[in-house]
Amino acid sequence: MEPEEQTPPRDAIAESTAEALELGQQLWALAAGGLEMLLRPWNAYQAGIVLAVFVAATLIARPIANAFHNWLRTREGWPRWRMRAGLVLHKRIRGILFVLLIWTVVLVMQEMTWPSRSRLLTVIANLSLAWLIVSFATRLVGNPLLRNLVKYGAWIWITLRILGITEDAIHLMDGIAINFGDLRISLFLVVQAIVILGVMLTLARVISSVASNRIRANSDISPSMQVLGAKLAQILLFGGAFFIGLKAIGIDLTGLAVLSGAIGVGLGFGLQKVVSNLVSGLIILLDKSIKPGDVISLGDTFGWINALGARYVSVVTRDGREYLIPNEDLITTQVVNWSHSDKYVRLDLHFGTGYGDDPHKVRKIAIDAACGVTRVLQYGSKKPVCHITGFGDSSVDYVLRFWIDDPTGGLTNIRGNVYLALWDAFQAEGISIPFPQREVRMLNDPLPVRVAPGEDDG
Template identity: 65%
Template sequence: MEPDTAETATTAPAEPGAQPGPDVANPEEILRGAQDIALSLADRAQALLASLMRPWMAYQLGIALALLVIAILLGRLIAPRFREWLRTRENWPKWRLRVLLLLHRRLTLILFVALIWPAVWIMGDVTWPSRSYLLGIIAQLASAWLAIALATRLITNRFLRILVRYVGWVWVTLSILGLADDAQDLLDSAALDIGEVHLSLWLLFQAMVTLALLFALARFLSRSTSAGIRRNQDISPSMQVLTVKFVQVLLYGLAGYIGLKAIGLDLTGLAVLSGAIGVGLGFGLQKVVSNLVSGVIILLDKSIKPGDVISLGETFGWIDTLGARYTSVVTRDGKEYLIPNEDLITGQVVNWSHTNEYVRLDIYFGTAYGDNPHKVRKLAIDAAQSVDRVLSFKPPVCHIVGFGDSSIDYILRFWISDPSAGLTNIRGNVYLALWDAFHENGISIPFPQREVRLLGDPAPDPDTPPQGGQPS
């Protein structure tokens, strides 16, 4: 009898020269294995429900529910008093207040854990172990849930915190109930084998949890290190920014590398891929890379640092932050300009506080020809010195710069040390001081005048000058 066609096709030898393909698992085998594991989980769940129907299990459930009600009532009684007590702790460190606030939010669960463990110990001493078995499981679950809820508060990202918390609750519940191995086999059965790489849902789950925890730890260490660096007065502001960025890149890079190695991924094959990606990014992201390199150069040469007052084109303000791609410049009117770092390297930038914070300002004015120039100069210098922000150890000076059509022209120069407080306002205050000094001493500020005469009008007396200034 001739062999069956399907068997012939299955057992037929490979053709000469054929290359073996990647080891990809048979979908039917994956489905069959998943069904077996799912049936095993269902049988265990059915057995667990059957055990819960026994009388002593019902008693333990009743005790657990009673303890939960007591914990809720105690929480409602203690929580308001605890909150009022926290409000009186004004001088405590912030981290201590945050920990106490976190405990306040989980007060009911903390009280339930504190009540159920003594019940488990008492039941274990006065009766058989089976009479406290379910209470022990509930106590372990409550303690594990409380520990996960407190630990995940270190994760600042809300979505990631919720994801890690709920995944942790599910996994610790399966572990305590003895279903973790079956769940792991079920997740591992849904896999794709490509060569020596085994990609499964279990591997993805491991990678997600491991990377989330490592990145949370890296973020915590980065913040702690950054706070210590910024408190160090011996490090310049630009070097502080550079050091903080370097520490952040180092910590997050180590977290990613350790996380991928911990789940068993071979990273040697990524070298060629990363090189190809680097070439593509070099062509497609030239501006981004240029801004990144420019930011590093700015931090290294210390030409611009946080707090400096700069002018770039029509933008005048002070440096708020130095980012990896752009620099934030805040103006006096509250606008925040995000200037690419490349523009600060290639363009002409006026740094008003590069080597020191002293800035000289000039204002121009004129007085009538009938006023004594020596007296005008002295009054102008005294008026400038009377303004608060004008520096006294770098005294103002006043010089004649020309004889105009209707006035003698002067320049008044003075110094300030706080350009970030504004330039227009200090000029306006000096002008007001000049006005008050000239008004008190009879110094007139002329302005050009024009005369309109109609034909036939008598000519004016040449010995009578017009009021308010010199005619032009």
């Protein structure tokens, strides 16, 4: 016999349909009752008061907002976070005034008349205050999409709580569900997951930001270890927030652990380069071979370290280009770190002078010319020196060595400045800079006729 197809029982389908219809009828009755209540004389009167308060808040907010904006433009020395807070406050001046005015009206009416005649005003005052608090609190969420989800979700939830229809809304959203075997995903579970994960990730972001600032402010920790500590704090906090959020929703993490292990094996083979760069980044941070601010040369790239990332290192060159070099390249290839152990860099310039020039005088002139260039060090063992390196075909060869302590200022420009100083000094002292000269003669050209001294050309 062929197995019978597994179909949902008709009673279950009918029961679900009946529940949905019942919830719909309840919501319709609630909406109709709210509309009828709003049309009552005292409630209509309160709605008019709310409209008048809104218009008054709008008119008062305009001059205050303009004056506050002009005042903010004069705060040039403020830090960035304080200026952002001022802009957020500027955008919500009307809402703040509306909350203050509506609560003032509510308190006055509660003292002067029956509580029932200010009930609608109290509800609107509570809603406006809650919405204002949520709009300020969600500014801590950095991601715009997540911020909007948390903001509107919190607004809806608070509105339902204030109106007293939370249980009906939960029952309705829980009835809209999809079943995958033993797993049941309802609309209420999805909303709950978004809100809880959003709150947990926001808290993790705030805590990690505070921890990173504290770590970077500690001068006893090296720059590389500061970056490592900040990265580890972010990984631990965000990972912990994610798993705590899943656990709070009610998702079983046992199956997730098995699944993550299988996915990890697959990713290990498919993302070898990515994993290699991540591990290389940790090695760079731990051995402190490269840190932000160091001046390095890698192949034809010369610049200073701008930032250490999880996958790459940002190197900024003198011409403003920013190279993103994979961490693996810094581990497996030869890198020149001009400021690894100290900031001093020695540069060598090679030049030659004629055989008729006194080498003692040439060396002194070259050292004095180098000392006259800014950025060239002139103390202790870092003074410029000049040595003869050999006797060439057409010149006496020298090397001029000098030190600098700011390689981030560039190497080519300081070499050019010293060469220019040598040229000016040699021109002033009459020192010649010879260059090789060659006479080229073709094989088929006739030899020139030499005339003996005293002979007539004719």
